[in-house]
Amino acid sequence: MELRHLRYFVAVAGELHFGRAAAKLHISQPPLSQQIQDLERELGVELLHRTRHFVALTEAGRAFLEEARRILEDTDHAVAMARKAGRGELGHLSIGFGHASAAGVLGRILRAFRVQHPKVTIDLQTLHSVEQVEALVSRRIDVAFPILPASHRDLAAEAIATEPLVAALPADHPRASRRRVALAELRSEPFIRLSPAAAPTFHDLVQKACADMGFAPKVAHEAGHILTVLGLVGSGLGVAIVPGWLRTGPCDGVVFRSLSGAPTIKIGVAYRRHEPSPLLPAFLDVVRSVARPRSVRPLRASAGA
Numbered sequence: 001m002e003l004r005h006l007r008y009f010v011a012v013a014g015e016l017h018f019g020r021a022a023a024k025l026h027i028s029q030p031p032l033s034q035q036i037q038d039l040e041r042e043l044g045v046e047l048l049h050r051t052r053h054f055v056a057l058t059e060a061g062r063a064f065l066e067e068a069r070r071i072l073e074d075t076d077h078a079v080a081m082a083r084k085a086g087r088g089e090l091g092h093l094s095i096g097f098g099h100a101s102a103a104g105v106l107g108r109i110l111r112a113f114r115v116q117h118p119k120v121t122i123d124l125q126t127l128h129s130v131e132q133v134e135a136l137v138s139r140r141i142d143v144a145f146p147i148l149p150a151s152h153r154d155l156a157a158e159a160i161a162t163e164p165l166v167a168a169l170p171a172d173h174p175r176a177s178r179r180r181v182a183l184a185e186l187r188s189e190p191f192i193r194l195s196p197a198a199a200p201t202f203h204d205l206v207q208k209a210c211a212d213m214g215f216a217p218k219v220a221h222e223a224g225h226i227l228t229v230l231g232l233v234g235s236g237l238g239v240a241i242v243p244g245w246l247r248t249g250p251c252d253g254v255v256f257r258s259l260s261g262a263p264t265i266k267i268g269v270a271y272r273r274h275e276p277s278p279l280l281p282a283f284l285d286v287v288r289s290v291a292r293p294r295s296v297r298p299l300r301a302s303a304g305a
Contacts, residue, residue, distance in 0.1 A: 003075060005039045006068040008032055009047060013065045016055045091279045094123040096132040096144040098199055105161040105245070105267060105291055106145055113286045120279065129201040136272060143283060147201040148266040157270040158284075160291035164244040165209065165262040168192075168229070169255050170236040176255045183241075183261040184213040190220030190238035198224045202265070206241050209262050230254050 011021040012032070022029040040047050047061035057065065097106050110122065127135060132144035133152050144150075148159060167181045175181050187210075196203040210217050220238045223229045229240050234253030243265055247256040269287050271280055 001039065001042055003072070005035060005042075006072055008035045009039055010065065010068050010072060012036060012048065012055065013057055013061065016057075018055065091277070092121045092123065093143065093279050093283060094125065094141040096125045096127040096135050096141040096146075098126070098128050098132070098145065098147065098202070109287050109290045112290050113283060116286060117282060128197075128199045132270065136270060139272075142271070142275070142277065142280060144270045146268060146270055147205070148268040150201075150268065150270055154273055155270050156273050157268040158288075159266050159268050160287060161267040163265040163267060165206070165241050165259050165265065166244045166247060167257045167259045168233045168240040168242045168246070168251075169257060170233055170239070171253050171255050172236070173239070173255070175257070178257060180258040180260055183209060183259055184215070186217075186239055186241075187213070187215035189218070191217040192229050192232045192238040192240040193217065193219045193222045194226055194229050194240075194242075195222045195224050199226075202243075205263065205265065209241070213261055 008021075008025065011025050012018060015021040015024065018029050018033055022032045025032065036048065043060075043064070045060040045064075046058050047064055049056045049058050049061075095106075113120070113122075125135070125141060127141075127144070129146035129150055132141070132146045133150050133155065135141040136144050136155055137152055145160075146157070148157060150157060167175075167183075167186065169176050169181070175185065193206075194202060207217070221232050223232060226242060226246070229242065230246065230251045232238065233240050234251060236253070241259065241262065242256075244256075269284065269291075271284070
């Protein structure tokens, strides 16, 4: 038994007329009659009672019609779901991002993606840049937002955003009234640092920026999350160097000031070079439309970020 047998039978049962059913199916009447006979022969029951003047469903035909319609509806639904998944409209996407870097731009990307693909399930994992690369390679996530450069020969990346580093100061800090602070001016300040284990790439960037200014930060406290860092700054326990996107949200007791002499952070979207899922191109289309990246380049197979 094939699906066409069910479709032919449902058409005849709906019209109770072989000629009209054949026209509806765009086939001639003799093949349709033959297909119904083949179906009855396979089932071992008569589904339609036929005379020269009318066609009627038998009891077996009425029972079979209900189930045949259900099977066809389920089949049509399965086909529709497969086509939607093939277009990237359904499925599951696992995303890795660093809480020290990509949260600002990622929020805008996710809002836009959900508008266009509301039935896609999204799983977010907070990982530092090195972990994001490892998770991509091992297929534990589908796409990542690391601080660039990141590294692996099997991955590609596109720069999507550049974030300045800014100074986070207690609200009563002597330099809080200024619009801009020089990084070198903070050499004697107690620093609140995001731990190297939580964000090694970001940590190395800050360390190098300070070293370029001729000093090493005097670390008073260390925290595993950027919001904890800000909480300690707001308590007056020290200053911090943080990504500029944090300025967009209120934080009690903290002021953010532009930082002279500090580098910017390049944030990228990274993904496997050969990824068969249609979800990835659909997601990247949204990323590109929201972030408008200026460059596209492969990740080099050098040491980790």
